[in-house]
Amino acid sequence: MVVPESQDTMYYPPSDLQKDAHVADFSSYLALYRKSLENPEAFWKEIADKFFWKKPATGPVLQYNFDVKQGSIYVKCMDGAKTNMCYNVLDRHVMEGNLGEKVAYYWEGNSPDHHMTITYRQLLSQVCRCANVLKQMGVKKGDRVSIYLPMIPELVYTMLACARIGAIHSVVFAGFSSESLCERIMDAQSCVLVTADGVYRGEKLINLKQIADEALEKCRENASSSVTKCLVIKHHALRTKSGATCNKLQTPWDSECDIWWDEVMRDSPEECEPEWLDAEDPLFILYTSGSTGKPKGVLHTIAGYLLYTSLTFKYVFDHHHDDVYWCTADIGWITGHSYITYGPLANGATSVLFEGIPVHPHVGRFWEIIEKYKVTKFYTAPTAIRLLMKYGREPLQKYDLSSLRILGTVGEPINPEAWQWYHGVVGQGRCPVVDTFWQTETGGHVLTPLPAATPLKPGSATFPFFGVEPTILNEHGEELEGEAEGYLVFRRPWPGIMRTVFQNHERFENTYFKKFPGFYVTGDGCRRDKDGYYWITGRIDDxxxxxxxxxxxxxxxxxxxxxxxxxxxxxxxxxxxxxxxxxxxxxxxxxxxxxxxxxxxxxxxxxxxxxxxxxxxxxxxxxxxxxxxxxxxxxxxxxxxxxxxxxxxxxxxxxxxxxxxxxxxxxxxxxxx
The missing domain is CATH 3.30.300.30 (ANL, C-terminal domain)
Structure with a gap:
């Protein structure tokens, strides 16, 4: 890996960004990257020491087997340690870091009229209240809680409440159908479903509670209904001034099962002692499509996911205390888990939590929000960029985007035309574009530029993140050197990689490790150019x-x-x-x-x-x-x-x-x- 020679398509980091960057130049990246591979114990221990451990690890920071021929596949991080994810992303900041009054989230709803500011202290209070409510409903360590919510603060409250008491959350994207929700509830055998009465997407009103009820009815028809209670939130945007639900929405109700969130939260205590959990206890299940048609319940555990999401967020977005960060993804996907909830909160960051869509109530909605909150780091999908490109420069020219310092993309490889528009028009030619490659399974970025350190090629995910060792194989499993194209695989784990498919470890091994023993198989094709840059070419499977x-x-x-x-x-x-x-x-x-x-x-x-x-x-x-x-x-x-x-x-x-x-x-x- 060498710094590539200058060429017309290369973009170099701006010097002003390098002055206070966590990784200031390419040589610094290379030194840290070498350390992460040659001495992973020291590298990850230094990261782990920044967090709170009720009990220290008893073995190496990272232990694993990637070869099915050598036995069952496993990855362990901080084995023997005890901690709590919620404590590390909230209590640690409020009690130890004096960040109680710092803004955790600016919530921006579907309409500009709906917005809210939530400090770290307020977030901790709401999470504790919710944790106590879940405990009163009988939820305990190891139980699964399905969450079917739009992008409202209660979604974050519920996730962190589960993490606080040791329950395993399973967030289902609120755009999925009742059939998809039912399938995920049944597979996880969740005991509680948390949903909302409804949500506006643009001008469209969606009755989420009705969809949730249809899903639960399908579960009962399959004799697989494990849900005993459904906790229902009255969406802020659907309430009248008196607090009643607007008459456009009829909320179906089952008094035996359904509980209004407001009623049980009102008197719930603001303090809840965290459950101290093993480092490898499950944190969440997130379902991702499988080539057989049945979604896979990707399972992530506490300690490794904490270390990896916190570090990738800090370095990939070069996060500093005064930043305002905005990821436009939905928390129903892994991007929202890692880079709206856990990664930013682990760093004490201020984020924008956005419920709306890019073109409502006007096509300048994204740019309006960037100006309103003076967003410095902006992370979105190539799809959104291509959509907004259609409207040209005029919508952007109405707003002040001078606060932006770093741009990011996620979800798919970005085509060079969209990259150039994003960099030149949105970033005004001065903001690096970090094109991140990763998966639900990886937990965090695995191939990515670092904004002050990596010379950029439009469309390339550039180089591996710390601790990640990629290689390219041909169909016969032979490693390809230099310029090459083939299967993208990884030789070793990093702390945030998935641990298994929920209740189906055999499927986990067959899907990711059987084709090429000794390697994690991404399922993506990849090209490596003469400078060592990686280019994702798309899915190899169906x-x-x-x-x-x-x-x-x-x-x-x-x-x-x-x-x-x-x-x-x-x-x-x-x-x-x-x-x-x-x-x-x-x-x-x-x-x-x-x-x-x-x-x-x-x-x-x-x-x-x-x-x-x-x-x-x-x-x-x-x-x-x-x-x-x-x-x-x-x-x-x-x-x-x-x-x-x-x-x-x-x-x-x-x-x-x-x-x-x-x-x-x-x-x-x-x-x-």
Missing amino acids: MLNVSGHLMSTAEVEAALTVHQAVAEAAVVSRPHKVKGECLYCFVTLKHSREFNRTLVDELKRLVRERIGPIATPDFIQNAPALPKTRSGKIMRRILRQIARNEKDMGDLSTLADPKVVEVLFSHRCEAAP
Whole structure:
């Protein structure tokens, strides 16, 4: 790894940023990176010493086995230690750090009229109240609590309350359908569901409680209802001046199960002693799509996740005490867990917690908020950048963005055109863009620039973070040196890596470690250039990355085939100017069924209902037959080429019926119906 030679596409860190940066230049990065690999014990112990441990670790900071041939896969961090995540991200600041009156969150709602300021002391008080409520409801250490909430402060309160008492939270994105919520509740066997009466997304009012009730009813139908209580929050934006819920929303109610948040929080004590937990006790489960269609319950544990999210946040965003940081993600995804909740709070940061969407009530909403709170560090998705690019420079010119110092991207590789616009127009040519690569499974950034240290190439995730050792393998598992392209894998763990798939360790090993024993397999393709920069080339398996949200083709196919007219379905990705990728679906109908606009609308609605709006297909094509090998395997490579109108099919000799390709091209969708 060497500092690359200057070239037209290279951007170097501004000198003013380097003056007080935590990692000031590339040579400093290299020195720290070498230390993290050559002496990981000393490196991570220095980080761990900044936090509170009720009982110190009894063994090495990091222990692991990555080779299935050597036995069961495991990772342990700070083994033998006892601590509490909530204490470290709240009490430590209020009681020991004198940060009680510092703002933890500026909450900004769907409308500019709805906003709130929450200090660290206020946050601790609300979390303790919530923790006591959960205990009164019978929640104890090890129990699972499902959380189905919009981006309101109560979402953070509930997560941290679970962490305080040793319960395991399972946050479900509040854009998911009742079917998806039900599936996640059943898999986690949660005892409590926390939701809200409703939420506005832009102009649209969504009855969350009704969706939650439908999910719980589906759980009962499956004889898998473990939920005994449903804690319901009255959304701030839906209340009248008297505190009543607005009459636009009818909240279904079951007095045997449902409890109003306000009523139980009102008299709940403001103090709650934290449960002192083992370093490797579970912190949360977060479900991510799997290639088999069934979501995987990714499980993260306390100590390693604390060390890793705190360090990545501090270094990747070069966090300082006076910063105002804003990540636009939803906490229903890992980005919100690591870089809205735990990472920022572990550093005593001030963050913006945003509930709205980028274009409501106007297309300058993001820029308005940056000016309002004088945001210094801004972290968003390439999808949002591409969306806002469509409106040009004019919306930005109405607002003062001079507070910005660092920009970040997350969720998918950013295309160079969007990178240039983000850097040149939003950052006014003076803010480094940290293009971060990581996954739900990794817990935090694994490939990323450091803003004051790393020369940037638009579209590249650049270099590994501390403790991360990537390599590129070919199909045979052979390591590739120098310039290369192949499978991105990691040779060793870092503290924040997932520990298992909840209640299915065999699936964990098969998914991430079986293909190439001795390595963690990301499932992503990667290219390394002559300067050692890493470029993510996309998913190698049958996964889709739509607007930064990873989805399984099998999950969408399963939803489509529920329709009584569909005999078979296959789903592939197609490039999209805003989303990055969109869903292109091929459906083979049962005999005598007609393909028409009504059917297309029904299929789209079915996918929305079973998975959620983010999975809505852009294209649904009639496929009288699918291209299959003689053994019956669908050749998705061909379907991707058809979706992209690429006529050069290459070798079709393995197809059972090559004429199928011509038929599919004749039915191809030119525009989303």
